[in-house]
Amino acid sequence: MKLATWNVNSLKMRLPRVLDWLAQHAPDVLCLQETKLEDPGFPTLELDAAGYSAHFTGQKTYNGVALLARKALPAATDVTRGLPGFADDQRRVIAASYGDLRVVNFYVPNGQSVESDKYRYKLEWCRAATSFLRAELAAHPRLAVVGDFNIAPEDRDVHDPVAWAGQVLCSDAERQVFRDWGALGLADSFRLFDQPPATFSWWDYRMLGFPKNHGLRIDHILLSAPLAASCTSCTIDRNARKGEKPSDHAPVIAEFEA
DNA sequence: ATGGCTGCTTTGAGCAGA
Numbered sequence A: 001m002k003l004a005t006w007n008v009n010s011l012k013m014r015l016p017r018v019l020d021w022l023a024q025h026a027p028d029v030l031c032l033q034e035t036k037l038e039d040p041g042f043p044t045l046e047l048d049a050a051g052y053s054a055h056f057t058g059q060k061t062y063n064g065v066a067l068l069a070r071k072a073l074p075a076a077t078d079v080t081r082g083l084p085g086f087a088d089d090q091r092r093v094i095a096a097s098y099g100d101l102r103v104v105n106f107y108v109p110n111g112q113s114v115e116s117d118k119y120r121y122k123l124e125w126c127r128a129a130t131s132f133l134r135a136e137l138a139a140h141p142r143l144a145v146v147g148d149f150n151i152a153p154e155d156r157d158v159h160d161p162v163a164w165a166g167q168v169l170c171s172d173a174e175r176q177v178f179r180d181w182g183a184l185g186l187a188d189s190f191r192l193f194d195q196p197p198a199t200f201s202w203w204d205y206r207m208l209g210f211p212k213n214h215g216l217r218i219d220h221i222l223l224s225a226p227l228a229a230s231c232t233s234c235t236i237d238r239n240a241r242k243g244e245k246p247s248d249h250a251p252v253i254a255e256f257e258a
Numbered sequence B: 001a002t003g004g005c006t007g008c009t010t011t012g013a014g015c016a017g018a
Helices: A011-025 A044-049 A117-139 A172-183 A225-230
Strands: A002-007 A029-033 A052-057 A065-070 A076-081 A093-098 A101-107 A143-148 A219-223 A231-236 A252-256
Touching: A002 A011, A002 A101, A002 A143, A002 A219, A011 A029, A011 A044, A029 A101, A029 A143, A044 A052, A052 A076, A052 A093, A065 A076, A065 A093, A065 A101, A093 A117, A101 A117, A117 A143, A117 A172, A219 A225, A219 A231, A219 A252, A225 A231
Parallel strands: A002 A029, A101 A143
Antiparallel strands: A002 A252, A029 A065, A052 A065, A076 A093, A093 A101, A143 A219, A231 A252
């Protein structure tokens, strides 16, 4: 079983790459963020032709998340959108069950800067997400929480920790949220394995960010204990960041026994 | 080789991303 997450920065622009990537990697589930599509414009037919069933919640210009699942999987059940008790026009959360596998797909707010109202919104959003995840864990033993978290959990996830110290994506409050989710019983699958240093999932389009590997690891796959026990690898596909018209994020992939 | 932002929007300068 293979589970992946990818912030595509506009599914309209990235659909050819997504279809190529699905054909090459054949994940069982691929979670997308920043689709930037209203639901009637979602490319359901193209993905169906590629062998994937889609569930999604989107809006124009910003945000938007989707779950793509190979049709061989059990049909999605218990599909939920948004965070309970957190009224929000921004489409950032979708979750579904495939048999006993539960997948939560997050596009965590960016926050812009620690002085910004958007940062306060980010922390409030994360507080609601913590409550949601506690309930999801209680209901679903085999839980994966994936997506663009917009949090670099530790200094080793940052190309220049001194420059980023205390900045948005790296602030103490954001890193505490990541630890809180870990304390609920969600393991960072990437850190279950030895990894090359300076492995990142996002690189700024500007200033030769990718060629210089000036990146951050902000896209994650968290696993409940039963899922973590069967996880055999977690990798970031930096090849997907190369070439013409890449997203600024690379996919994260977790593989499991059976 | 992977190369000095990109995608979006009441179409075009400005916002947002991270």
